[in-house]
Each structure stands twice: as structure tokens, then as C-alpha cells.
Amino acid sequence: MVVLRSFVVAVSTVLLLGAAEPSxxxxxxxxxxxxxxxxxxxxxxxxxxxxxxxxxxxxxxxxxxxxxxxxxxxxxxxxxxxxxxxxxxxxxxxxxxxxxxxxxxxxxxxxxxxxxxxxxxxxxxxxxxxxxxxxxxxxxxxxxxxxxxxxxxxxxxxxxxxxxxxxxxxxxxxxxMGAAPLPATTTVPTSVAAAPAQPEALPSAAESPAVFPESRPASAGGVADAERTQNPALAAARIRDGHALMKERRYREAAFAFLDATHADAGHVEALFKLGNAMAVLGYYGQAVEKWERAATLTEDAAIRQSAQDNVARARTKMSQAGASPQAAGQLPGSGPVADTTRAQARRAYEQGVQRIGSRDYGGALTSLTQAIQLEPMLAVAYTARGSANIGLRRYAEAASDYQYAMELEPGSASPLYGLAESYRALGRNAEARGLYERYASSSATDVRSQLQEESRQKAAKLR
Missing domain, CATH: 1.25.40.10 (Tetratricopeptide repeat domain)
Known part of the structure; x- marks a missing residue:
């Protein structure tokens, strides 16, 4: 039921002797x-x-x-x-x-x-x-x-x-504990799963379902260290979504599903490789090359590395044949710049999502806010709002991932701090939650709310 970072477990495999054979x-x-x-x-x-x-x-x-x-x-x-x-x-x-x-x-x-x-x-x-x-x-x-x-x-x-x-x-x-220190080791990332060789090829399905990841207390530091917690379970779920969308030839939506997976687990080789596949199908060869090259550096599997290198070579050939375009420049679908009509659609979807949160329709809010993100990928407030929808659904790990990415997009914003604190408190990560509440309470950001600052001080005090 859980996809960990270094391997994939298929729960649908034949049960061993002694286990109940399902009808x-x-x-x-x-x-x-x-x-x-x-x-x-x-x-x-x-x-x-x-x-x-x-x-x-x-x-x-x-x-x-x-x-x-x-x-x-x-x-x-x-x-x-x-x-x-x-x-x-x-x-x-x-x-x-x-x-x-x-x-x-x-x-x-x-x-x-x-x-x-x-x-x-x-x-x-x-x-x-x-x-x-x-x-x-x-x-x-x-x-x-x-x-x-x-x-x-x-x-x-x-x-x-x-x-x-x-x-x-x-x-x-x-x-x-007084144990002898171990020598530092060279970082050599491990493989996750094999992927197809052709940029246009459809990725194979990830058979194992995702439930919740192992989570650990973060050390002090910036967003990249303290708040950026990997969520391989969410990554696996979004990979499966992306694979289904690829089969339906809904390539743009698939790209965003794989992009969500890389937000949830930045070092997930399968997510990176399949995001490259989707980008290539859409003609975003520069972006695809970036993803495949990163996947190649993160895997120890020679076959995956060779597939990535082959894909990069083919994509570079395509790039040399392409004219000036957002795809040739390696931009994500829907980015740089977003058309006014698309931006308006994104804002409407965002506002609809916020309204649904207000009426406690968290499932509907999740759908609207995901649509807003697909239309305008850099809309930080949509990630913050989707985090709130996930909290309403008690999907605290998913909420944390959204708040973390919102903080990366807008480091000066305070709202994701409070949301991430709430997520961590629900996950039992009290020390980290306390630190985030304290940061929100002392924030002077334009989006900070005095009522929530007072609540943050009270909640931080209770977690001491």
C-alpha cells in the first residue's frame, strides 16, 4: 500500500502460502x-x-x-x-x-x-x-x-x-549517544523504476498504491531543508494519475500530474522520467531534456540512465529542427506568459475553490483548485488554498506538500506558514509545527492576519 523512495511494492501480487487467497x-x-x-x-x-x-x-x-x-x-x-x-x-x-x-x-x-x-x-x-x-x-x-x-x-x-x-x-x-562518528559518504542516488526509451512512448503503470509516507522531524533551516518534506506516497498517486491521462492522450493534464509528483518527491526518478515523456509529447523538448538529465544523475540503474541519454539525444535533434516557441524555450505548458483568457479562467477556478472551501465542499474545492493550478502553474495562492482543501479532507501529508510548494513560489508569504503548521500538528510533528506557528506569529507579511497570529501564539505555547 505504500510506495517508498527506493522501491515499488505491488500489493496485487500473489499472496504467499498461509495468507487468505482472495475470491x-x-x-x-x-x-x-x-x-x-x-x-x-x-x-x-x-x-x-x-x-x-x-x-x-x-x-x-x-x-x-x-x-x-x-x-x-x-x-x-x-x-x-x-x-x-x-x-x-x-x-x-x-x-x-x-x-x-x-x-x-x-x-x-x-x-x-x-x-x-x-x-x-x-x-x-x-x-x-x-x-x-x-x-x-x-x-x-x-x-x-x-x-x-x-x-x-x-x-x-x-x-x-x-x-x-x-x-x-x-x-x-x-x-x-556517544557512538563513534561514521565517515561521510559520497551521495550516489538509487534507482526507482525503469522507464521507456522513446520520448513519445507511454510510461508503464506503477502497480503499487500509495497510502502515507514515512515522515521524520525536520532540522532547522530554510524551506529546502526544514519545510520541504518528501511525500513519495503522493508522488506515486500522481504518477498513476498521469499514466491514466497519457493513455487517454490528455498529455497536458498528464504533464501536470507528473509535475505534482516531482513537487511531492523532488528526487523521484520515475516521476522525473515520465514528466520528461509528457513534455516531449507536447513538444517541450528543452524541458524534457532537463527532466531526463536529472533522472539520469539520480539513478544507478544503467538501463534507465541509457534510456534517458537516448531520449535526450532524440529531443536535442527535435529541438534543432524547431523554431522559436515556448516549447523550444523549454517552458512548462501554461507558463511564461499565461494568456489573459487562460489567467482569467484560472482565477475563476481559484475563486470557485475558495467558495467551496467556505461551504465545506472540500472535494469540490480540490477539483476547482487543481484546475486553477493546471491553468496557471505559478499561482501560489492556489497551492495554499488547495492545501486548505486537503486539510478539510484530512489529507495532511498532501496539504503539507501544497503549502511547501506555495512557500517556494512566494517565500515572503505568511499564509502557507500557518497551513503547514496545522498540517504538521495533525501529523504529530509538534516541534516543527511550533516553530512554524512562531514564525507566523512574528511575521509582518502583507497577508498575515492578527487573529491567526494570536491563535498561532496560543498553539505554539501549548506545543512547548
């Missing part, structure tokens, strides 16, 4: 649940997963899916129970152990978290996120003798450039 109706209901979850229709997903469990009791993947829904809805203890049942139903279901560890750690049950992460690292020893969670769990238990090797394993294995701040954090914990 055809159960599998059909489960697939409906997956589709609804990917689209953010959480209540619909819950109904579908429960139908799958009614048809095949003990269906591990459906238990895991239902647990993910409950977690998103804030029912953490119930989510933990479903994840535990999933691990009992299928002791080989990696993501159930990962989700159990994550949810238990967020609930303050470090003992359960440690046991789950131990099993997860046995099942998936190449995923670094498990070692970080294991180290955090043992540190919270005060078991330094077990926390130290877990952190050391994480530091030794973690090569992704976007994760190096957590390597530094792990080193800080090791130093605080």
Missing part, C-alpha cells in the same frame, strides 16, 4: 478501494476495503488498505489494529509491517514500532527508511545498544540526495 469479488472490491484511495476518496475506499474483507475475511492487503484509511481519518488505534491483523494474516506483507511501525511510532508505542520495523528491515533490507524508523523507535525506548546500529545502518545505506538532512540528523543522534 474474485474480494479482489474486485480491493481494486476499487485502491482506485478510490489514489483519487483521495477515502470514505469510498473504506467501503470497498470492507467489502473485500466481507468476501474474504483475513485478506491481508485489504486489512492493510483499511488501516491506511483509518490512519488518514485520524483513527490511529483502529489503524494499528488493522495493520497488526494484516501482519498476522500475511507475515510476508512488507508494507503492513512498515505501516504498523509508522503508525505505532506516531501513537507513542515505540515498543510495537520497533518490533514492526525489525521485521520490515528483514523483509526489505535495501530500504533505508526502515532503519531510520528502527533507530528512532529504539532511541525513544532508551535502548541505545539497539538504536546505535540501526542509525549506523541508515547512515551507511542512505545515498539519496534529498535525504541527506536525515543522515545528518542520524549522525547527531549517534553523537548524542
Amino acid at each position: 474474485a469479488p474480494a479482489r474486485s472490491a480491493f481494486e476499487r478501494g485502491e482506485a478510490a484511495m489514489s483519487a483521495g476518496r477515502v470514505d469510498e475506499a473504506a467501503t470497498a476495503y470492507r467489502e473485500a474483507l466481507a468476501a474474504t475475511p483475513g485478506y491481508a492487503a485489504a486489512l492493510n488498505g483499511l488501516g491506511s484509511v483509518l490512519f488518514r481519518q485520524g483513527q490511529v488505534s483502529e489503524a494499528i489494529a488493522r495493520f497488526r491483523e494484516a501482519t498476522q494474516a500475511d507475515p510476508q506483507l512488507k508494507m503492513a509491517f512498515f505501516n504498523l511501525g509508522y503508525a505505532a511510532r506516531k501513537a507513542g508505542d515505540a515498543a510495537t514500532a520497533a518490533q514492526a520495523y525489525e521485521r520490515y528491515t528483514q523483509l526489505e533490507p535495501n530500504d533505508t527508511d526502515g532503519y531510520y524508523g528502527l533507530g528512532e523507535s529504539y532511541r525513544q525506548l532508551g535502548q541505545k545498544d539497539k538504536a546505535v546500529p540501526a542509525y549506523q545502518e541508515y547512515v551507511a545505506r542512505e545515498k539519496r540526495p534529498g535525504e541527506q538532512i536525515w543522515v545528518r540528523k542520524a549522525r547527531e543522534h549517534l553523537t548524542a
